[in-house]
Amino acid sequence: MPMQHMLARWAAAAVLAAVAPLASAASTVLTFDALTEVDYLPAGYGGLDWSASTWTSFDGSGAAYAPHSGGTVVTLGWGATDADSLVRFGQAVTFEGAWFSGYTEGDVTFKLYYQGALVGTSATLAASATPSFLASGYAGLVDAVSISSTGHAFYAMDDFTFTTAVPEPETYALMLAGLGAVGLAARRRRA
Incomplete structure (x- = not known):
């Protein structure tokens, strides 16, 4: 698995862990x-x-x-x-x-x-x-x-x-924002 995919998955997991207490x-x-x-x-x-x-x-x-x-x-x-x-x-x-x-x-x-x-x-x-x-x-x-x-x-x-x-609606918003940032970072790495 390419390094950028592993980093993207790790970052997504970190975002989920960070927003979990906001439930x-x-x-x-x-x-x-x-x-x-x-x-x-x-x-x-x-x-x-x-x-x-x-x-x-x-x-x-x-x-x-x-x-x-x-x-x-x-x-x-x-x-x-x-x-x-x-x-x-x-x-x-x-x-x-x-x-x-x-x-x-x-x-x-x-x-x-x-x-x-x-x-x-x-x-x-x-x-x-x-x-x-x-x-x-x-x-x-x-x-x-x-x-x-x-x-x-x-x-x-x-x-x-x-x-x-x-989970509160804010939790989902934070999670989506974090996943978007991870996707953007991965896209920039490829370019």
């Missing part, structure tokens, strides 16, 4: 309100991988399972384990937390994972009939989260919240 964050809140039937949560719901879990959606307007927003919540069944609550993200995200309601036996704690390693554990929240937010307490990147509890059937979850990086 902003986009917060996503999964409300589960698009689910209208009592059923297992679809494996790809909200763009996440719920396939290792046994979450069930239902109308939370009765008893102690009050939704934080809308009317639908998700829960795990009797005999569920922490492994049954696992949710995988398609990319590394910052997990903010979720809202929980239920009975006092439904204490919940987040376990946060990145590349298979446990990287964070939240505080413990005792569920009540009034929805309460459980923050992850971890600002780093994660690619999976599970809920640890001694009574999985005693709580319901709503408004599952996480943040992904989304």
